[in-house]
Amino acid sequence: MSPARIEITTAPAGPGDRNTVGGTPFRPAGEPWPSCYCGARMVFFFQVDIPDGGHLTVFQCPVHDDAAYGPARLPDRYWDEVTSPFDGVFWQISISGSDAPAAAAEPLLRPLRLELRPETGPADAHGFKLGGTPSWAQEPEPHWCACGTEMTLLCQIPENFGFDMWPMRDDRAEQAQLFLGNEIYLLACPARCHPRALWPVAQN
Numbered sequence: 001m002s003p004a005r006i007e008i009t010t011a012p013a014g015p016g017d018r019n020t021v022g023g024t025p026f027r028p029a030g031e032p033w034p035s036c037y038c039g040a041r042m043v044f045f046f047q048v049d050i051p052d053g054g055h056l057t058v059f060q061c062p063v064h065d066d067a068a069y070g071p072a073r074l075p076d077r078y079w080d081e082v083t084s085p086f087d088g089v090f091w092q093i094s095i096s097g098s099d100a101p102a103a104a105a106e107p108l109l110r111p112l113r114l115e116l117r118p119e120t121g122p123a124d125a126h127g128f129k130l131g132g133t134p135s136w137a138q139e140p141e142p143h144w145c146a147c148g149t150e151m152t153l154l155c156q157i158p159e160n161f162g163f164d165m166w167p168m169r170d171d172r173a174e175q176a177q178l179f180l181g182n183e184i185y186l187l188a189c190p191a192r193c194h195p196r197a198l199w200p201v202a203q204n
Contacts, residue, residue, distance in 0.1 A: 001052045003119035003132030006155075013111035015101060018055065021046045021163055022109030025057050026099040028195075033102065036061035037088025044106035045163055045178060048114055048130065048155075054095040054192070056155065060178055062108070064090035067179050067202035073144045079196035091179075093186060093198045095154075109176065110164035129156050137183045137203040145197050151187035159183040159204055 013023035025044045034042045042059035049055050064086065070078060080089060105111065119125055119132060126135040134140070134153045143151045159182060162175030178184055182202035189197035 001050065001131040003123055003125070004051065004116040004130045005119050005125075006048065006128045006130060007115045007117060008128075009113045009115055011113040013113050015105070017113055019048045019114040019116065021112045021114060022106040023047075023111035024101045024105045025059075026055055026096070026101055027057060027094075028096050028098060029100045033104070034059045034092040036064055036090045037086075038063060038090070040064075042090075042092060043108055043176065045109065045176070046114065048116065050095065050130065050154070051116070054097055055099055056095055056186075057093070058178070058186075059092040061090040062176075065178070065180055066090075067182050068200050070143065070199060072142060074146050074199060076146045078146060078199065079194065091200065092196065093200060094196045095188065095192065095198070096195055108165050112164070126158065127156070128158055128161060130154065132156075134185045136185075141185075141201050141203065143187055143199050143201070145189035145191070145193060147189060147191055147193040147197070149189050149191045149193070151199060152190050153185055154188035154198065155186040157184040157186070 013020035015024050043062050045058045047057045124133040124135045165176045179202045182204045185201040187199045
């Protein structure tokens with residue numbers, strides 16, 4: 001996959017838009033809206049069609065939003081059994097193939113269209129992007145999927161990157177962040193052994 005820069009536009013996202021912040025997620029038909037282990041309904045942050053196939057969707061709990069931690073070789077079903085200080089998984093990141101629009105749109109985030117533009121800089125360029133190589137904020141942090149495949153960068157989200165929102169909790173109105181606003185590297189299993197065989201690495 002050739003690296004692509006993801007840009008948030010000012011155009012409102014409509015029900016049929018597949019590259020969006022918020023809006024209506026496209027997911028496998030009949031799949032329920034994800035919930036955190038705490039029972040809270042997750043917030044739908046963004047979705048994008050992957051140029052070489054598949055559709056990426058990213059959800060996170062509005063209450064639990066810390067960084068995730070896991071060993072270099074991730075355990076079986078790490079997408080369900082998180083190895084961290086928490087009691088369970090508080091995000092859902094997945095790549096689907098056959099999908100349909102959900103029955104409802106995300107109520108908390110301002111729905112905006114995303115545009116993908118070819119990355120004209122180096123492969124490790126910084127920014128909100130698909131593909132390429134990670135621009136690590138710290139030392140490289142490789143991971144291997146439970147199937148044994150070394151994971152590669154699917155999407156990078158810059159540090160302190162905000163998503164326009166309505167107040168969700170506390171005094172942090174106007175914008176929401178993923179994983180406490182750390183630099184996020186969404187690593188994916190190239191073998192795509194499972195729709196949720198992705199891992200969020202957080203650095204700052």
